[in-house]
Amino acid sequence: MTAGTYDCIVVGTGIVGAACAASFAKDGIRVALIDCLGAGLLATAAGMGHIVVMDDSPAQFLLTRYSQKLWLSLADNLPPTAEFRNCGTLWVAADNEERSEIERKHALYKDHDVPTRILSRSELAVLEPELRPELEGALLVQSDAVLYAPIAAQCLTQAAVAKGAHIFDGEVISIGQGTVTLRDGRIIQSQRIVNAAGERSPELTPGIPVKKRKGHLAITDRYPGFLNHQIVELGYLKSAHSVSLDSVAFNVQPRLTGQVLIGSSRQFDTTSEVDHAILGRMLARAVEYMPGLASCSIIRTWTGHRAATPDKLPLIGPWPGDETIFLATGHEGLGITTSLGTAELLSAYFNGHTTEIPIEPYLPARLGEVVHA
Amino acid sequence: MPNLVKMTIDGAEVNVQAGATVAAAILITRSGFRRSVQGELRGPVCGMGICFECRATVDGQPQLRTCQRLCENGMVVNTDE
Numbered sequence: 034m035t036a037g038t039y040d041c042i043v044v045g046t047g048i049v050g051a052a053c054a055a056s057f058a059k060d061g062i063r064v065a066l067i068d069c070l071g072a073g074l075l076a077t078a079a080g081m082g083h084i085v086v087m088d089d090s091p092a093q094f095l096l097t098r099y100s101q102k103l104w105l106s107l108a109d110n111l112p113p114t115a116e117f118r119n120c121g122t123l124w125v126a127a128d129n130e131e132r133s134e135i136e137r138k139h140a141l142y143k144d145h146d147v148p149t150r151i152l153s154r155s156e157l158a159v160l161e162p163e164l165r166p167e168l169e170g171a172l173l174v175q176s177d178a179v180l181y182a183p184i185a186a187q188c189l190t191q192a193a194v195a196k197g198a199h200i201f202d203g204e205v206i207s208i209g210q211g212t213v214t215l216r217d218g219r220i221i222q223s224q225r226i227v228n229a230a231g232e233r234s235p236e237l238t239p240g241i242p243v244k245k246r247k248g249h250l251a252i253t254d255r256y257p258g259f260l261n262h263q264i265v266e267l268g269y270l271k272s273a274h275s276v277s278l279d280s281v282a283f284n285v286q287p288r289l290t291g292q293v294l295i296g297s298s299r300q301f302d303t304t305s306e307v308d309h310a311i312l313g314r315m316l317a318r319a320v321e322y323m324p325g326l327a328s329c330s331i332i333r334t335w336t337g338h339r340a341a342t343p344d345k346l347p348l349i350g351p352w353p354g355d356e357t358i359f360l361a362t363g364h365e366g367l368g369i370t371t372s373l374g375t376a377e378l379l380s381a382y383f384n385g386h387t388t389e390i391p392i393e394p395y396l397p398a399r400l401g402e403v404v405h406a
Numbered sequence: 407m408p409n410l411v412k413m414t415i416d417g418a419e420v421n422v423q424a425g426a427t428v429a430a431a432i433l434i435t436r437s438g439f440r441r442s443v444q445g446e447l448r449g450p451v452c453g454m455g456i457c458f459e460c461r462a463t464v465d466g467q468p469q470l471r472t473c474q475r476l477c478e479n480g481m482v483v484n485t486d487e
Contacts, residue, residue: 254461254468254469255469256468256469290443328467329469330458330469332458
């Protein structure tokens with residue numbers, strides 16, 4: 034392979050890598066897409082597949098909203114197997130403090146033209162009768178959706194190939210100085226190498242501030258009609274987003290099969306075994322909110338790792354440690370949602386175009402001094 | 407004459423011997439259990455709670471393993487919900 038064949042090599046075949054390849058190819062960038070370390074889908078396969086607008090910070094809100102609009106415009110082109118469903122998110126309030134969070138969120142979303150609806154206790158009980166009756170209402174974000182991310186990633190890869198992207202059958206073992214080295218000894222060169230390897234990205238680019246944040250999920254047998262929306266507790270903001278402690282939050286998702294996907298947990302833990310203590314806490318939390326879950330059968334539990342950054346924003350753009358390395362990683366729990374926005378931002382950056390939102394809040398250089406390995 | 411319990415399976419009233427499992431009651435009254443996602447008929451394979459193939463709705467509670475439950479008077483069983 035000669036240097037200059039590709040304008041860009043994307044390393045990582047999860048949804049972020051696939052989205053990057055699709056955007057780059059669409060925008061006329063000659064791109065190759067290669068798996069990292071034989072890792073496959075990682076969080077793309079392990080996660081919930083929730084397309085959600087979040088507002089932990091203004092930058093997070095902008096990227097999730099921008100990305101959600103991209104998903105909504107892509108939705109009609111996804112096959113039925115991608116299970117895209119506009120079920121909306123219900124943010125439920127358990128007390129008055131969380132109730133005021135509903136008002137704040139409603140006003141913020143309204144300012145940005147995201148339609149939401151405030152639901153009283155009784156309106157909530159009609160929409161989701163399995164929720165415990167004493168809740169203080171909810172905020173319905175209708176534009177949120179769910180999908181089956183592995184198939185969505187596959188569709189993005191196919192879209193990339195249709196626009197001329199080249200998929201490499203191989204495993205990348207190292208990147209740097211314009212060179213990508215595969216396990217079988219092949220070398221590919223390009224002046225732009227995108228590290229989209231998620232939780233594995235620090236193995237390829239030592240020093241990037243990405244840590245594995247473990248999560249657990251459980252899925253039930255089929256109970257059609259049990260649940261109609263993705264439901265997340267507003268306590269999530271207080272507990273799950275603390276950056277240090279282990280935490281659990283009530284977060285359930287209806288699948289098209291009638292199965293209920295139950296989350297969530299957060300731990301800084303690099304092991305992949307199911308931790309029964311935190312799984313138990315997670316399920317107890319779910320039963321607190323939806324008592325009927327206690328008599329549902331769970332057919333599978335598993336774990337995955339989110340690629341977490343210190344400020345809960347992804348790393349998108351040039352890596353100050355090597356002028357040929359660009360990052361598209363660190364999406365933590367929002368990689369499915371923000372994959373499309375990430376890809377558009379990076380593609381526009383390469384082509385010198387402007388985008389609807391600025392790339393600056395996500396540039397790796399924001400985190401200061403590079404720690405060289 | 408053994409003790410009989412009266413129950414309803416898919417709308418039909420049936421009398422089965424006390425002490426029988428619900429799976430056995432379904433087997434003697436019907437040709438199949440639930441259907442798979444692809445529409446195939448399923449039936450009790452292991453009879454000991456491992457295979458989950460004999461699931462049915464019992465007294466409104468879905469997805470129960472009928473091989474692990476004994477028949478009771480007045481029980482209502484639906485195999486394909």
